[in-house]
Amino acid sequence: MAVAIEHQSQTVDTSPKGIQVSPGLRASGPVVVLLGLGFLAPLLTVAAYAFATPKSFDAFRSFTLANFAVIFDPANTVWTSFAWSIAYAVATVVLLAIIAYPIAYGLHRLFGKWAGFVSVLFVFPLFVSENVRLYGWVLFFIKNGVLDGALKALGFSGGPELLYTPGAILFGMLYVYLPFMLFPMTLGIAMVPKDLIDAARDLGAGRFMIWREVELPLAMPGILIGMLLTFVLGAGAIAESKILGGQSVITIAQDIEVAFTYAQNWPLGSALALILVVIVSGLALTVLSKLDLDRILGRR
Numbered sequence: 001m002a003v004a005i006e007h008q009s010q011t012v013d014t015s016p017k018g019i020q021v022s023p024g025l026r027a028s029g030p031v032v033v034l035l036g037l038g039f040l041a042p043l044l045t046v047a048a049y050a051f052a053t054p055k056s057f058d059a060f061r062s063f064t065l066a067n068f069a070v071i072f073d074p075a076n077t078v079w080t081s082f083a084w085s086i087a088y089a090v091a092t093v094v095l096l097a098i099i100a101y102p103i104a105y106g107l108h109r110l111f112g113k114w115a116g117f118v119s120v121l122f123v124f125p126l127f128v129s130e131n132v133r134l135y136g137w138v139l140f141f142i143k144n145g146v147l148d149g150a151l152k153a154l155g156f157s158g159g160p161e162l163l164y165t166p167g168a169i170l171f172g173m174l175y176v177y178l179p180f181m182l183f184p185m186t187l188g189i190a191m192v193p194k195d196l197i198d199a200a201r202d203l204g205a206g207r208f209m210i211w212r213e214v215e216l217p218l219a220m221p222g223i224l225i226g227m228l229l230t231f232v233l234g235a236g237a238i239a240e241s242k243i244l245g246g247q248s249v250i251t252i253a254q255d256i257e258v259a260f261t262y263a264q265n266w267p268l269g270s271a272l273a274l275i276l277v278v279i280v281s282g283l284a285l286t287v288l289s290k291l292d293l294d295r296i297l298g299r300r
Contacts, residue, residue: 043277045059046270046273046274047270047274048060048270049266049267049269049270050067050068050267050270050271050273050274051063051064051065051067051267052064052067052266052267052270053066053267054066054067054070054265054267054268055263055264055265055267055268056267057266059266067267067268067270067271068271068275070268070271071268071271071272071275078252078255078272080250081250081251081252081254081255082252082275082276082279084249084250084251084252085234085235085236085237085251085252085253085276086235086279086283088169088170088173088234088235088237088241088251089230089231089232089234089235089237089280090231091170092170092173092174092177092230092231092234093181093227093230093231093234095170095174096174096177096178096181096182096226096230097181097185097223097226097227099174099178100178100181100182100185100226101185101223103118103122103182104182104185104186104188104189105189106118107119107182107186108186108189108190109189122178122179122182122183123179125179126179130176130239131239131243133175133176134172134176134239134240134243134244135243137171137172137175137244138163138243138244141159141162141163141168141244142163143158143161143163145159147159147162163244163246164244164245164246164247164248165245165248166245166248166249168244168245169240169241169244169245169248169249171244172239172240172243172244172245173234173237173240176237176239176240177230177233177234180226180229180230180233181226181227181229181230182226183226184222184223184225184226184229185219185222185223185226186222187222188218188219188220188221188222188223188225188226189215189219189222190222191218191219191221191222192214192215192218192219193218196214196218197210197214197215200213200214224288228284228288231280231283231284232280232284235252235276235279235280236253236276236280237251237253238251238253238254238257241253241254242254252272252276255272256269256272256273256276257269259272
C-alpha cells in the first residue's frame with residue numbers, strides 16, 4: 001500500500017493545460033484591440049481602396065495600379081501639393097522649435113507661480129474648434145477687419161494684405177500647432193535634474209556649455225516627440241490652407257479631400273493618402289536613423 005501511494009505521488013500530471021498569457025499581455029489587450037480597430041483597420045481599408053478600380057468601390061475585390069499610374073503621370077501636377085505640404089510641415093517644425101523652447105524653459109524654470117496660468121493660456125484655445133479660431137483670424141486680417149480698421153483709426157492708410165497668402169497659411173499652422181510642440185518640449189526640459197546643472201556649474205562649465213552638454217541632450221526625448229508630432233500633423237494640414245490661404249496654395253490634404261468628395265474617386269484619394277503616409281513615415285524614420293538615440297535617451 002505504501003509503495004502504491006509513493007508511486008502515485010510521483011506520477012507527473014501530463015494533462016494538457018490552457019495557453020498561459022502573461023499579465024503584461026493581458027493588461028495590454030485593450031490597447032492592442034484599440035490600435036487594431038482604430039489604426040490598422042482604417043489603414044488597411046485605405047490600402048485596399050488604393051489598389052481598387054478607379055472611381056469604384058471594389059475594395060478587397062479588385063487589384064490595379066491604375067490609380068498610382070495617374071499620380072505618377074508626368075503631366076499630373078499633384079506633386080506640387082506634396083511639396084507644399086512637406087515644406088510647410090518642415091517650416092512649422094523649425095520655427096516652432098525656436099519659438100517654443102524659450103516658452104517651455106520659462107514654464108519650467110522662470111515663471112514660478114505663474115507657470116500654471118501661462119500653461120492655461122496655451123491650453124485654453126484647444127477647447128475651441130480649430131475652424132472657429134481660424135475664422136477669427138480671418139476677421140482680424142481681412143480688409144476692413146480688426147487690424148485694417150484699427151490702423152485706419154490711428155491715421156494709417158490701412159493694414160497690409162496678409163490674408164489668402166502663403167504667409168497666412170504658415171502663420172495659421174504656427175498658431176494651431178504651438179501647443180503640440182510646447183508641452184512635449186516642456187516635459188523634456190522637466191526631465192533635466194537641477195542637480196546635474198549645479199554640478200556642471202560647480203565644475204566650471206559655462207552657461208552655453210551646460211545647455212549644450214547637459215540640458216539639451218537630456219531634454220531631447222521631449223523635443224523629438226514634439227517635432228515628430230508637429231511634423232505629422234503639419235503634413236496633413238488642410239483647414240489652415242483652405243481658410244487662411246484660400247486657393248493661393250493647394251496642399252495634398254485638399255487634393256485628397258476633393259478626390260473623396262467632389263470627384264467621388266475613393267481609390268485615387270486612397271492612393272494619394274497612402275503615398276502621403278509613406279513619405280511622412282519615410283522622412284520621420286530617416287531623420288530618426290541619423291540621430292544617436294542611445295546618447296539622446298541617456299543609454300550611454
